[in-house]
Amino acid sequence: MQGRTGSLGESTSLPASKKTDQGSHVQNVDSSSSEQSSNCPQDEDLDVPDIVEEIIEMLLSGLRDTDTIVRWSAAKGLGRLTSRLTSALSEEVLSSVLELFSLGEGDGSWHGGFLALAELARRGLLLPVSLPKVIPVVIKALHYDIRRGPHSVGSHVRDAAAYVCWAFGRAYYHADMRNILEQLAPHLLTVACYDREVNCRRAAAANRRMLEGKALSALVKYDPGYFANSVVEKLIPSTLSTDLCMRHGATLAADRQQGIAGVIPSIEKARLYRGKGGEIMHSAVSRFIECISLSCVSLPGKIRRSLLDTLNENLRHPNSQIQNAAVSALEHFIQAYLVAKDIGGTDDETSKYLQMLTDPNVAIRRGSALALGVLPYEILANRWRDMVLKLCSACAIEDNPEDRDAEARANAVKGLVSVCEKLTQAREDLNIQSTEDDMSLFLLIKNDVMMSLFKAIDDYSVDNRGDVGSWVREAAMDGLEKCAHILFGAISKQAVEKMDKLREAAAKVLQRILYNKLIHIPCIPYREKLEEIVPNDASLKWGVPTISYPRFVELLQFDCYSRSVLSELVTSTGGLQDSLSKASISALLEFLQAVKIEDLNEKKTRERMLSNDILWVLQQYKRCDRVIVPTLKTVEILFSKKIFLDLEVHTPIFCAGVLASLEVELKGSKDFAKLYAGIAILGYIASLSEPINLQAFSHLLNFVGHRYPKIRKASAEQVYLVLLQNGNLVSEDRVEKALEIISETCWEGDVEVAKHQRLELCNTAGLDAGLLHKTSDGISNNDRRKKPPTTDEHASLTRWVDWVPIIQFTWDTDPFLLDKFVLIQTSAKGAWLQMRSQRNNAS
Numbered sequence: 001m002q003g004r005t006g007s008l009g010e011s012t013s014l015p016a017s018k019k020t021d022q023g024s025h026v027q028n029v030d031s032s033s034s035e036q037s038s039n040c041p042q043d044e045d046l047d048v049p050d051i052v053e054e055i056i057e058m059l060l061s062g063l064r065d066t067d068t069i070v071r072w073s074a075a076k077g078l079g080r081l082t083s084r085l086t087s088a089l090s091e092e093v094l095s096s097v098l099e100l101f102s103l104g105e106g107d108g109s110w111h112g113g114f115l116a117l118a119e120l121a122r123r124g125l126l127l128p129v130s131l132p133k134v135i136p137v138v139i140k141a142l143h144y145d146i147r148r149g150p151h152s153v154g155s156h157v158r159d160a161a162a163y164v165c166w167a168f169g170r171a172y173y174h175a176d177m178r179n180i181l182e183q184l185a186p187h188l189l190t191v192a193c194y195d196r197e198v199n200c201r202r203a204a205a206a207n208r209r210m211l212e213g214k215a216l217s218a219l220v221k222y223d224p225g226y227f228a229n230s231v232v233e234k235l236i237p238s239t240l241s242t243d244l245c246m247r248h249g250a251t252l253a254a255d256r257q258q259g260i261a262g263v264i265p266s267i268e269k270a271r272l273y274r275g276k277g278g279e280i281m282h283s284a285v286s287r288f289i290e291c292i293s294l295s296c297v298s299l300p301g302k303i304r305r306s307l308l309d310t311l312n313e314n315l316r317h318p319n320s321q322i323q324n325a326a327v328s329a330l331e332h333f334i335q336a337y338l339v340a341k342d343i344g345g346t347d348d349e350t351s352k353y354l355q356m357l358t359d360p361n362v363a364i365r366r367g368s369a370l371a372l373g374v375l376p377y378e379i380l381a382n383r384w385r386d387m388v389l390k391l392c393s394a395c396a397i398e399d400n401p402e403d404r405d406a407e408a409r410a411n412a413v414k415g416l417v418s419v420c421e422k423l424t425q426a427r428e429d430l431n432i433q434s435t436e437d438d439m440s441l442f443l444l445i446k447n448d449v450m451m452s453l454f455k456a457i458d459d460y461s462v463d464n465r466g467d468v469g470s471w472v473r474e475a476a477m478d479g480l481e482k483c484a485h486i487l488f489g490a491i492s493k494q495a496v497e498k499m500d501k502l503r504e505a506a507a508k509v510l511q512r513i514l515y516n517k518l519i520h521i522p523c524i525p526y527r528e529k530l531e532e533i534v535p536n537d538a539s540l541k542w543g544v545p546t547i548s549y550p551r552f553v554e555l556l557q558f559d560c561y562s563r564s565v566l567s568e569l570v571t572s573t574g575g576l577q578d579s580l581s582k583a584s585i586s587a588l589l590e591f592l593q594a595v596k597i598e599d600l601n602e603k604k605t606r607e608r609m610l611s612n613d614i615l616w617v618l619q620q621y622k623r624c625d626r627v628i629v630p631t632l633k634t635v636e637i638l639f640s641k642k643i644f645l646d647l648e649v650h651t652p653i654f655c656a657g658v659l660a661s662l663e664v665e666l667k668g669s670k671d672f673a674k675l676y677a678g679i680a681i682l683g684y685i686a687s688l689s690e691p692i693n694l695q696a697f698s699h700l701l702n703f704v705g706h707r708y709p710k711i712r713k714a715s716a717e718q719v720y721l722v723l724l725q726n727g728n729l730v731s732e733d734r735v736e737k738a739l740e741i742i743s744e745t746c747w748e749g750d751v752e753v754a755k756h757q758r759l760e761l762c763n764t765a766g767l768d769a770g771l772l773h774k775t776s777d778g779i780s781n782n783d784r785r786k787k788p789p790t791t792d793e794h795a796s797l798t799r800w801v802d803w804v805p806i807i808q809f810t811w812d813t814d815p816f817l818l819d820k821f822v823l824i825q826t827s828a829k830g831a832w833l834q835m836r837s838q839r840n841n842a843s
Contacts, residue, residue, distance in 0.1 A: 048085070048089065052081070055081065056078070056081065056093060056096075059074045059077050059078040059081065060074075060078070060096055060097070060100075061074075062074025062077075062112070063075060063078070063097070063100060063109065063112030063113055063115070063116055064100070064105070064106075064108060064109045064112060065108065065112070066108055068111070068156070071108065071111060071112035071115055072115055074112065074116070075112060075115035075116040075118070075119045076119055078093065078097075078116050078119065078120075079116070079119030079120055079122070079123050079125070082120060082123075082125050083123050083125060087127070090120075090125050090127075091127075091130065093120075094120065094126065094130060094133075094134075097113050097116045097117060097120070098113075098133065098134070098137065100112065100113035100116075101113055101137045101140075101141075107144070107146065107153050107154060107156070107157055110141060110144060110157045110160075111156050111157050111160050114138075114141055114157065114160035114161050114163065114164050115160055115163070117134065117138075117164050117167075118160065118163045118164045118166075118167040119167075121164060121167035121168055121170075121171050122167040122170060122171060123171075124171055126171070128172065128176040131176075131179075131180055132180075134164075135180050135183055135184065138161050138164055138165065138184070139183065139184070139187050141157050141158065141160070141161035141164075142158055142161045142162065142187045142188065142190075142191050142204070143158070143187070143190075143191075144157040144158055144161070145158075155195075155197040155199070155200055158191060158195065158197070158200045158203075158204075159197075159199055159200050159203045162188070162191065162200065162203035162204040163203060165184060165188055165204070166203070168180075168184075188204050189204075191204035192204035192205040198280060264285055264288065264289070264306070264307060264310060265303070265306055267281070267285060279317075279319055279321075279322060282314055282317060282319070282322045282325075283321060283322050283325040285310060285314070286310075286311065286314050286322070286325035286326045286328070286329040287325055287329065289307050289310065289311060289329040289333055290325075290328055290329035290332050290333070293329065293332035293333040293335070293336040293337065294332050294336070296336050299337065304337050307333065308333065308337075308349075311326050311329055311330050311333060312326075312352075314326035314367075315327070315330070315356075315364075315367030315368065315370075315371055316361070316363055316364045316367055317363060317367070318363040320366070320407070323363075323366060323367045323370060324370070326367065327367070327370040327371060327373075327374055328374075330371055330374055331374035331376075334346070334349075334374075334375065334376060334379070335376050338379075339376055339378045339379065346378075346379050347382065347383075349379075350372075350375070350379060350382075350383055350387075353368045353371050353372050353375075354368075354372070354383075354386065354387065354390055356368030356371075357369060357372075357390055357391070357393075357394050357412070358394075360403065362403070362405035362407070362408050365394070365405065365408040365411075365412075366405070366407050366408045366411045367411075369391065369394060369408065369411040369412040369414070369415040369416075370411050370414065370415055371415075372387055372391060372415045372419060373414055373415030373416075373417075373418030373419055374418065375419075375422075376422070377422050377423065377426035380419060380422060380423055380426075381423075381426075384419070384423055384441070385440070385444065387419055388416065388419060388420065388444055388445075388448065388449065389444075389448060391412055391415055391416040391419060392416060392448050392449060392451075392452040394408070394409065394412035394415075394416075395409055395412045395413050395416060395452045395453070395455070395456050395472075395476075396409075396452070396455060396456075397409070397459060397461065404461065406459070406461050406463075406468035406469055406471050406472055407468075407471060409456065409459065409472045410471040410472045410474075410475045411475075413452075413453065413456050413472060413475040413476050413479050414475050414479070416449060416452065416453075416479065417449075417453075417475075417478070417479035417482050417483065420445055420449055420482075420483060420486060421482060421486065423441055424441065424442075424445075424486050424490070442486075442487065442490055445483055445486060445487060446487060449483055450480070450483055450487075453476045453479045453480045453483065454476075454480075456472050456473065456475070456476035456479075457473050457476040457477060457480065458473075459472040459473055459476070460473075481525070484521075484524050484525060485525060485560045488510075488524060488525065488530075488560075488561065489560065489561055489563075489564035489565075490564065491506050491509055491510055492506070492510075492552065492555055492561050492564060492565050493564040493565055493567065493568045494506035494568070495507055495510065495542075495548065495552045495565075496548070496549065496552050496553070496565055496568050496569045496572060496584070497568055497571075497572075498571055498572050498575060498577065498580060500543035500544075500545075501543060503542055503543055503545075503548045504541075504542040504543040504548075506542075507534060507540075507542035507548065508542065510530065510534045511534055511536060514527070514530060514531055514534060514536070515536045525558065525560045525561070526558050526560075526561075529554070529555075529558070532554075533551045533552060533554055533555065534551070545572075545579065545580055545583035545584065546583050549569075549572070549583050549584045549586075549587035549588075550587040550590060550591075552565065552569075553565075553569065553584075553587045553588055553590075553591040554591065556569075556591060556606075556609070556610060556613070557606060557609065559609075562609065562610075562613050563613050563616055563617070566610070566613045566614070566617055567617050567620070567621065567627060569584060569588070570614075570617065570627065570630045570631045570634045571626070571627065571630045572584040572630075573585045573588060573630065573633070573634045573637065574629065574630030574631060574632070574633030574634040574637070574677075575630050585634070585637055588634075588638075589641060589643075591606070592606055592607060592610065592643060604647055607643060607644060607647055608647060608650050611644050611647070611650065611654040612654075614631065614634070614635060614654075614658075615654065615657040615658070615661075617631050618631060618657070618658070618661040618665075619661070622661070622664060622665075623664070623665070625671060625674065628661075628665055628674065629671065629673050629674045629677065632662075632665070632674060632677035632678055632681060633673070633677045635658060635677075635681055636677050636680045636681055636684070639680075639681065639684040640684075645684070645688065651688070651690060652688075652690045652691070652692040655685045655688070655690070655692045655696070656692055656695075658681060658685070659682075659685065659692070659695055659696060659699065662678050662681065662682070662699065663699075665678065666678045672708075672710070672711075675703075675706075675708075675711050675714075676711075676714060679700065679703055679711070679714050679715050679718055680718065682696045682697075682699050682700045682703075682718065683696075683700065683718035683721060683722055686700055686718075686722045686726065686729070687721070687722050687725045687726050688726070689726070689728060693726060693728070693729065694729065697719075697722060697729055697767075698767065700715055700718055700719050700722065701715075701719065701758060701761065701762060701765075701767070703715035704716050704719060704747065704754065704757075704758045704761065705751070705754055705755040705758040707751060709747070709748035709749070709751075710748070712747040712748065712751075712754050713747045713748050715747075716742050716745070716747045719742055719761075720739060720742045720743070723735055723738055723739055723742075724739075729765065730764075730765045730766065731766065734764050734765065734766065737764045738761060738764045738765055741757060741760055741761050741764060742761070745757045
């Protein structure tokens with residue numbers, strides 16, 4: 001626990017100039033050391049002046065005062081004074097505080113007493129040895145509720161008791177709390193979930209609020225039918241209950257069900273936003289709209305308009321929590337009901353939010369800035385320049401002193417940065433090829449946005465709340481970092497371009513930024529490494545591939561640059577220009593293999609990072625042949641160099657992601673370069689010893705029956721090589737027969753003959769032809785005959801490896817998936833080998 005070392009004797013004997021420093025000295029001590037300090041001779045010999053005892057009596061009396069502010073001040077004073085006493089005297093003070101919790105004392109004494117206990121615990125003055133005396137009283141206070149006529153009192157006592165528990169968590173080590181947690185936890189959980197007062201629930205949850213609505217939401221998946229037919233029928237009427245707690249919880253819980261479209265209009269008609277609890281109903285309604293937006297509940301046009309008006313009203317609310325809830329709901333609502341359904345009127349909403357930016361009401365300005373920041377790209381694309389410029393203006397300190405509001409400016413900074421991120425990210429994701437617009441956007445970010453952020457970082461406004469400009473400065477620093485990522489990512493991407501003059505121009509731009517003598521640009525990510533890559537040397541010929549590529553591939557080790565750089569680098573490594581391809585792939589291989597031989601972990605780390613970025617490129621540039629074709633060629637080249645093939649658990653995950661991409665890219669493709677690269681990749685994956693090889697092998701067999709003769713021949717050649725290299729795919733007694741079919745068939749001949757031979761090949765290999773995936777030969781699953789379930793081990797393994805792409809897509813969100821994947825992989829592979837062995841023994 002935390003314990004102070006200062007004492008009253010030290011305080012009274014020190015010069016005045018040193019009292020403050022000595023009193024603030026804190027060190028970590030355990031409970032045993034604290035106990036020993038009570039036996040220290042110096043503590044025992046301390047002579048406490050009589051006036052100190054009188055002050056303590058006054059403070060103890062103040063804990064009983066009828067005014068809350070007096071009780072609060074007395075508790076703080078008692079805590080400060082006790083921190084200067086010896087351990088023995090501190091125990092006497094604790095005993096006096098515990099006397100306040102007798103049956104004869106009123107709720108004010110209980111409240112003041114628990115405020116004092118919290119101060120003692122927070123300052124490390126309540127020793128663990130005293131906890132057994134305190135915990136029973138805390139438990140009683142957590143349920144303190146006394147009826148007085150038609151109402152009851154005690155919420156302030158329960159709130160203070162929860163504050164004491166919070167102080168325990170801050171002051172004690174887990175070892176000290178182990179014995180009392182079992183006693184406290186059930187009571188804290190009860191208050192956190194079921195107390196009728198929201199402040200008590202919030203206090204007991206220690207900022208981790210778990211309401212009944214969220215609990216119900218988590219239970220839906222276990223019995224959806226029951227919730228749809230029974231629970232929701234009870235919840236919807238409860239949203240109009242006269243009991244605030246009931247309607248608040250019911251509104252939060254009722255989502256994803258039919259018949260809920262009229263809930264919010266009914267709440268507004270009943271004027272439930274007024275009076276006690278109106279604010280939490282505002283937040284609950286916004287959350288309700290967010291839920292039905294995420295669930296895409298079908299809504300009539302009139303209801304959609306009504307819900308949007310509700311969100312716009314909540315955006316105007318002065319309470320920041322209500323505004324944030326409205327902003328979160330607005331983001332999903334617009335995407336679900338305006339953009340996805342291609343409904344007009346979005347321009348009107350945009351104009352409304354832009355006008356609100358200059359409204360005299362500061363609350364409206366705050367909400368509109370945040371609202372603009374969550375608008376989707378489909379809306380931003382039409383008026384992005386106007387939005388960016390107006391948000392830049394909103395970041396500046398207002399000319400009229402009466403209009404100045406730091407929160408509005410901070411929100412404008414956040415909205416501005418969010419808009420810039422959405423514009424740049426979406427243009428990459430949607431593969432928008434407009435060089436002129438891109439240049440305009442980046443110039444606007446460089447000239448106007450960055451300048452606005454630099455001005456905002458110099459906002460030192462002060463009002464009665466203190467240094468409110470710090471809110472703006474904090475948002476501006478975050479914005480500068482993100483905008484720096486945008487700009488430097490974009491420039492670095494051009495530094496590995498195919499065109500020599502663009503690589504040279506990008507490198508020189510980076511030089512001017514890094515070594516600007518007039519202005520030092522802050523917040524540049526990994527500046528030292530950038531300065532190593534781009535030295536201040538005018539003689540470097542950046543247009544020469546052998547000079548530029550070896551330097552800029554080093555950026556692949558940094559997350560903020562790697563994806564942008566790789567998305568352009570692959571167009572060179574897998575491009576048509578032979579000299580450029582050799583220089584870029586040589587630089588990439590050198591980057592992967594340049595680490596010391598003994599540091600294998602670093603080498604594998606670089607390979608894993610590169611593999612993840614390649615999967616990102618394949619996903620982000622789906623069906624964009626300008627990027628996908630050279631990316632597949634790059635993967636083929638790297639596979640040929642044994643890259644990505646020895647990453648243990650990560651190899652099948654990467655291969656599964658590549659296979660998932662190939663299924664999309666090769667279907668119906670007429671691009672021979674893409675098809676050849678895809679077939680070669682399938683050959684490499686099928687040659688692995690991992691279970692994923694069977695899925696790749698089935699893809700290859702599909703292409704043996706392709707409509708193009710050259711593709712059938714190339715696929716057959718790959719199948720032949722795979723059978724020679726991988727003895728795990730087909731049993732030894734069938735390999736010769738399979739190789740004979742491949743070598744004796746004219747795959748460039750009649751397509752029907754080829755398909756017949758493919759079927760024969762599948763039978764020989766022991767594969768069910770009905771399990772083959774769709775391919776570009778135009779045959780769908782519906783056209784294939786349905787066969788009864790097979791017990792063949794290969795078919796079972798194929799069904800298992802179909803889950804691998806799912807594992808890949810959820811990899812980043814579940815850090816525990818690695819262990820699960822290893823377990824599944826090991827079990828499946830072991831079972832497969834065991835079945836194979838049994839079959840061979842039987843034969």
